[in-house]
Amino acid sequence: MTQQTSAVRERSxxxxxxxLLDYGIIIAVFLLYIVLSLQTDAFFxxxxxxxxLDQAHQIGLIAVAATVVIIAGGFDxxxxxxFAMSGVIAAMVxxxxxxHEEFATAAPWLGWTAGLIAGTLLGLLNGVLVTFFRINTFxxxxxxxxxxxxxxxxxxEAEMVRVSxxxxxELARGNILDVRHTVFIWLGFALALSFMLFRTRFGRYVxxxxxxxxxxxxxxxxxxxxxxxxxxxxxxxAGMAGVLSASKFLKAQNDSxxxxxxxxxxxxxxxxxxxxxxxxxxxxxxxxxxLLRLIENGFNLMNVEPFYxxxxxxxxxxxxxxxxxxxxxxx
Amino acid sequence: xxxxPTALVEIRKVSLSFVAVQxxxxxxxxxxxxxxxxxxxxxxxxxxxxGKVISGIERPDEGDLLINGEVRHYTHPRDALRDGITTITQxxxxxxxxxxxxxxxxxQEICRAGVLQRGQMLAEFERLVExxxxxxxxxxxxxxLHMADQRKVEVLQAVARDSRLIIMDEPxxxxxxxETQVFLDIVRNLQRSGHTIIYISHFLEEVLELADVVTVxxxxxxxxxxxxxxxxxxxxxxxxxxxxxLEMYPPRQAPAQDAAVVFEVRGLAAPGxxxxxxxxxxxxITGLAGLVxxxxxxxxxxxxxxxxxxxxxxxxxxxxxQLNSTSDAIQAGVFMLxxxxxxxxxxxxxxxxxxxxxPHMHSVVGRGGVIRRARExxxxxxxxxxxxxxxxxxxxxxxxxxxGNQQKVLFGKWLFEQPTVxxxxxxxxxIDIGARRAIYELVVELATQGVAILLISSEIEEIMGLAxxxxxxxLGSIVAEFEAGEDGKLDEQAIMQAxxxxxxxxxxxxxxxxx
Numbered sequence: 001m002t003q004q005t006s007a008v009r010e011r012s013x014x015x016x017x018x019x020l021l022d023y024g025i026i027i028a029v030f031l032l033y034i035v036l037s038l039q040t041d042a043f044f045x046x047x048x049x050x051x052x053l054d055q056a057h058q059i060g061l062i063a064v065a066a067t068v069v070i071i072a073g074g075f076d077x078x079x080x081x082x083f084a085m086s087g088v089i090a091a092m093v094x095x096x097x098x099x100h101e102e103f104a105t106a107a108p109w110l111g112w113t114a115g116l117i118a119g120t121l122l123g124l125l126n127g128v129l130v131t132f133f134r135i136n137t138f139x140x141x142x143x144x145x146x147x148x149x150x151x152x153x154x155x156x157e158a159e160m161v162r163v164s165x166x167x168x169x170e171l172a173r174g175n176i177l178d179v180r181h182t183v184f185i186w187l188g189f190a191l192a193l194s195f196m197l198f199r200t201r202f203g204r205y206v207x208x209x210x211x212x213x214x215x216x217x218x219x220x221x222x223x224x225x226x227x228x229x230x231x232x233x234x235x236x237x238a239g240m241a242g243v244l245s246a247s248k249f250l251k252a253q254n255d256s257x258x259x260x261x262x263x264x265x266x267x268x269x270x271x272x273x274x275x276x277x278x279x280x281x282x283x284x285x286x287x288x289x290x291l292l293r294l295i296e297n298g299f300n301l302m303n304v305e306p307f308y309x310x311x312x313x314x315x316x317x318x319x320x321x322x323x324x325x326x327x328x329x330x331x
Numbered sequence: 332x333x334x335x336p337t338a339l340v341e342i343r344k345v346s347l348s349f350v351a352v353q354x355x356x357x358x359x360x361x362x363x364x365x366x367x368x369x370x371x372x373x374x375x376x377x378x379x380x381x382g383k384v385i386s387g388i389e390r391p392d393e394g395d396l397l398i399n400g401e402v403r404h405y406t407h408p409r410d411a412l413r414d415g416i417t418t419i420t421q422x423x424x425x426x427x428x429x430x431x432x433x434x435x436x437x438x439q440e441i442c443r444a445g446v447l448q449r450g451q452m453l454a455e456f457e458r459l460v461e462x463x464x465x466x467x468x469x470x471x472x473x474x475x476l477h478m479a480d481q482r483k484v485e486v487l488q489a490v491a492r493d494s495r496l497i498i499m500d501e502p503x504x505x506x507x508x509x510e511t512q513v514f515l516d517i518v519r520n521l522q523r524s525g526h527t528i529i530y531i532s533h534f535l536e537e538v539l540e541l542a543d544v545v546t547v548x549x550x551x552x553x554x555x556x557x558x559x560x561x562x563x564x565x566x567x568x569x570x571x572x573x574x575x576x577l578e579m580y581p582p583r584q585a586p587a588q589d590a591a592v593v594f595e596v597r598g599l600a601a602p603g604x605x606x607x608x609x610x611x612x613x614x615x616i617t618g619l620a621g622l623v624x625x626x627x628x629x630x631x632x633x634x635x636x637x638x639x640x641x642x643x644x645x646x647x648x649x650x651x652x653q654l655n656s657t658s659d660a661i662q663a664g665v666f667m668l669x670x671x672x673x674x675x676x677x678x679x680x681x682x683x684x685x686x687x688x689x690p691h692m693h694s695v696v697g698r699g700g701v702i703r704r705a706r707e708x709x710x711x712x713x714x715x716x717x718x719x720x721x722x723x724x725x726x727x728x729x730x731x732x733x734x735g736n737q738q739k740v741l742f743g744k745w746l747f748e749q750p751t752v753x754x755x756x757x758x759x760x761x762i763d764i765g766a767r768r769a770i771y772e773l774v775v776e777l778a779t780q781g782v783a784i785l786l787i788s789s790e791i792e793e794i795m796g797l798a799x800x801x802x803x804x805x806l807g808s809i810v811a812e813f814e815a816g817e818d819g820k821l822d823e824q825a826i827m828q829a830x831x832x833x834x835x836x837x838x839x840x841x842x843x844x845x846x
Contacts, residue, residue, distance in 0.1 A: 201692040201700040204685055211678040218637055218669050218676070219690040219744065220658035278680040 021327045025272050025287045032291065036298040043301055050179060056293045057182040058083075058241045058257075060286070063264040064190045065237030067285045068197065070268055072230040073210035073277035074130060074137040078145030079238040079264060082122045083257030085152045086242035090115030091161040091168075091252035098165045108168040115243035116236060122148055123235015127228030141231075145261070152254035162251045172248035182244055187286075189237065194282035206230060210277030266313075267292055270320040274327070291316070338400075339364040339496060339527050340385060345394030347380060354380045355391065356551045362496070362529060367522055369530045369538040369559070372548035372571050373763050378531050381548070382498045385529065386418045387411035415495035417488075421504045421761065423481045425488075427474030432456055434473050435487040459487050464520050477623075479510035486517055490526075497521065498529045503537060504761040507623035507789040515541055533763060535564045549573055568764070579768065580796035581775045585819070586614035592649075593783050594665070594752040599643030601633045605808030607643070611752055611783035616774065618798030619787045620826050626807040627787045628670055631754045634785075635667040636660040647751055661690055664751030668742060668758055670787070676741040677729050684711050684725040686740055691747040710747065718743045719769060735766025742770060746777075753777060754785045759793065771797060795821055803829040 020027070036043045062079045069076050094111025097103040103110065122144075129140040174181045197203035205226045208216035213223045241260070246252040271288030273280025292313060299309045338361040347355040355377050362368045370378040383389040384396065387405030395402050398414050405411050408418075425434050432452060433440075441451045456469050465483045467476075473484055482502060489497050499518070503511045511534075518528060518541060532538050538545055539559050547554040547570040554570045596609040604626050611617055621627045632638045634645070636654035645654055647663045654660045660667070669675035678686055688695055688707055695707040708725070715723040718739045720732070729740055738759070745753060755774065759767045774797060778784050788794050794801055801821050803811040811829035815821050 199702055199704075201696045201702060204689065204692060204702070207681055207685065208678050208689055211680045212674075214675050215669075215678055216689070218635070218657055218667065220656075220661040221689070222656070222658065278678065 021323055022272065024323065025270065025284060025291065029287050029291050029294070032294045032298070036294060036301070039298070040301045043298065048297070048301075050183065052290070052293050052297050053183045053187070054180045055297075056289050057186040057244065058260060059264050059267055059292065060186040060289045061189055061237045061241045061244075062234070062260055063267040063285050063289050064186075064193050064282050065234040066261075066264050067268050067271075067273050067280055067282050068193055068206060069230045069234045070265070070273055070275060071197070071210045071277060071280045072206045072227050073213065074227060074230060075265065076123075076126065076141050076231060076234040077138065077261050078122070078126055078141040078148060079234060080257040080260040080262075081145035081148035081152070082119050082235050082238035083242040083245070083260055084252070084254055085122060085148050086115040086119040086239035087246035087252035087256060088152050088156055088161055088242075088254060089118045090243045091163050091246045091250075092155070094163045094165065094168045095161060098163070098168075104165075105167075108163075108165060108170065111163070111168060112171055112243050112247070115246065116239045119239015119242060120232050120236040123238070124228060124232040126235065127231035130231065131224035131227050149254065156252075156254045158254060160251050160253050161246075163246070164250075166250070169247055169250055172244045182248075185240065185244070189240070190282050190286050193233070197282060202226070202229070207278055210279075212278070263292070266317045266320075269324065270316060272320070272324070274324055275321070276324075288320075337363045339398065340529075341395075341397035341400070342381075342385075343395045343397070345381075345384060345391045345396065347384065347389060347391045354551050355384070358394070358551075358553055360546060360553060360556065362527060363544070364527055365522065365525065366544055367518065367528045367530055367542045369532065369542035369545040370548060371532065371535065371538055371545060371567055373765060376548040376571070377551040378548050379500055380551075382418065382500055382529060382531055385411070385496075386416050386498050388418075412492060415493055416498065417492055417494040417496075418498045418500065419482075419485050419489065419502050421501035423478065423485065423505070425473045425481060425484055427472070429473060430470050431467050431473055431476070431484055432469035434484050435459065435469075435491050437488060439491050455491070456487075459490050462524055463487065463490060463517070465517070477510070478506055479513045482506070482510075482514050483517060486521065490521070490524075494526065496527045496529065498531070500531045501533065501761065502530075503532065503534060508791070509622050511537065533761075535567050538567070539564065547571055571764070579764075579771070581768075581772050583616065583775050583797065583799065584614075584779055585799060586612055586778070590614050593647065595646040595649075596634065597644040597646070599630075599633065599640060599645070601629070601638060601640040601643075603629050603807050604633065604640075605806070607809055609802070609809065611785060613781045613783055614778050615800065616778050616784045616786055616798045618794035618801035618821070618826075619785055619804060620791060620794050620801055621804035621830050623789065625804040625830070627804050628756055629807070630804065631667055631756050631785070631787055632669075634660075634754060635665060637667075664749075665754070666690075666745040666750040666752070667754040668745055668756055670756040670760065672734075672737055672741055672760070676744075677737060679730045680728060682726045682728055683715070683720065683732075683740055684708075686729055687711055687714055687725075687743050688747060690744055694748060714743050714746060717746065718773075735762040735769075738762045738766060739769060742773060746773070749780065750777075750782055752783045752785065754787070756787045757789060758786070759788075759790075791823055791826060794826070795823055801826055805830060805832050 042048055066076060090111040093114040094107050097110055098107035126141050126144050129135050129144060130137050172182055176184065197206060205221050208219065208221055209223045209226045216223050242257065245256065267288040268285045269275060270291055271284030273284050295312060296309055340362040342358055342360040345355055345358045358381060370381065372378045380389060384391050387408045387410050390406065397403065403414065435456060436452055441448045441455065453469060460467065463486065465487065467480060467483055473481060503514055506514060515537065521528060530538065530542055539562065542559050544556060545559050545562055545567065546556040547567060549571060590612040592610045593613045594611040596607060599607040607630060619627050629638065633640050636656050636659050645652055647665065652663045654663060654665065673679065688711065695703055695710065697703050711725045715725065720736050720739050729737055732740065742758065758770050758774065774784060774786070786794060786798055798821065799815055801813045802809050803826055813821055813825060
């Protein structure tokens, strides 16, 4: 009776506060939309909305993939470095092959592809470090990130890699019906990962690996393989973001993308995905990313000094983590 | 009501209701100084809630709680602690990385100017040890002790806090047979040193052996309170259920004389296991008895491909198979129900549906690993009916289910498809009579359908009640095999003797074996 009755009592007391804890992110984004719409005329224009979505693509790509990693019970702190490495490789391949006449037309495509492959491979390497060598994910990806960035420095010799062929720019700068490719790419990626998490066998395994790895293993699941793949997905996402950045500016640098890994994880947490693993959703992270972007956009439109933005963002992240802790204390 | 002069605790017309349920209804009860007073009843009868009222965790809506004749209104467990009332629960609640000494004196540290006085603390520890007669190394890390010793630490902690009354809620649910015996001695010692004990338990034999007085509860009311000398298992179960005791174990059908050997192990060797040979026949329930640490679970996990093996051959349906991973085993039709529901069994944050289909996703997915939801829902619906999980709501998070229903879900994970061999490791640990009976029926039903079952249990009655044949493990090897006699019964005495081994009998009953 204790279990049933306390569950019943808990449920009635829970309803309101639990609803706020679970769906606070929707309310927060909604309120922010209303406030910003009332404050400035420029905010609610289609132009500005598309802008916000476009600007969100880097954090967006990396954060939705980080959601999958975190649900499976890991963390990826190397995404910033993979971002730099992939951009550099994409740009170098496009530049060097573009110099040969027989590859000239294919060079942009080959560059983009090379960047994505590099990102994915580096992500899988993280997965192997974490599972095969059983290194804590924080430490493993923190150190591998340093190594990756070191390699980026080594192959570029600290020089900016410039691509002269403006066709290379098409991936990031192109648009369909006035909507940038970047918007389709990151929202499409989010949709794909969401489908994967909730509608496929692999998705179930991701939740299982993060919830109780031993129970998952005793249910016939290769937990190490599942975790490795989640890191591969994270690497692919960071690779995409890096390639898009190189494409957008027609150049890449070894020191780009610093701090991307942390702000992406922050977006995941703000959305309400638990950092304990086993729980969460991609739509949450999309809203988390939007919340961060809206704050920045709104502050810009209202001409607020940028350091207030940092303070405000930091406080929101803190609030999100506190809410996550609260939710776990209750259950 | 006349005040009972020897009553340490007096409860008068106490009622407590949660939102939809009346948990306690006009309870009158007095607990005498120096008694071991047992509370028994099915899950949901209100025994734990009553314990929580006395220890200040729950506040009654109506009625009075008197301690030593004085009315008390506890609002927090520490109020009860001040009156010398402590609780020991089913789950061991200790700091695993701290020493025995620091755990025992947690919150009672002896300090001078904020600096721990180790010498004085050790002296206090010695005093407590003398009082209770335990022997424990004060510097050992608690996480390294086995469970019976961790229980000792909890008891010492209670004694250190000057407890007069210790409420024990299912203290032996997580212990093996031999550890339980050790623990029962601990409780008797406590009584001898003047403590009063409220003992809440599902294990009726234990209650009859230990307690002076037993109170039976049903649906939030007290059925009766009587000296244990006047009760039997039979009479207690009748009182708890409110009807005549049904046979606890369902009738089993002997396997066919010519039933095929569907699972065979030859010369299995693995770390911690001697050379093991084993044959299981279709439709036969084979018990695997032994002490904790005798290697039963290790053998189970090795056969399931969850632990590595050094040598040996495994044959399923007469053909050699390589079981190098759990997924190999599942594919070969070898399933295993793990012993620990929470650590090894369930995904507590996921819903019933995800838990049930987890080992069998291949049978509900289409191309590209996409889940075919209609197919999955159909199967889950059928399973919930067979299992009788309450509530039968596939999207409920399993964390919200009671222990018995969680165990049914854990069992159901392996009913999704028909196994050839089903290894069940402690299938009814820590669950109530109703759920137990349901699990027993499932086990017998599976055997009737021709599944070979290997039943590991620390409760010898379970093996007696279900198995057609029993193996006994000791020190990593199978040391004996017993067939049921002409009356269809196994020889309990013989199984126990084989499990203990003549020469280790003494040691095992007093100290237990390292796991």
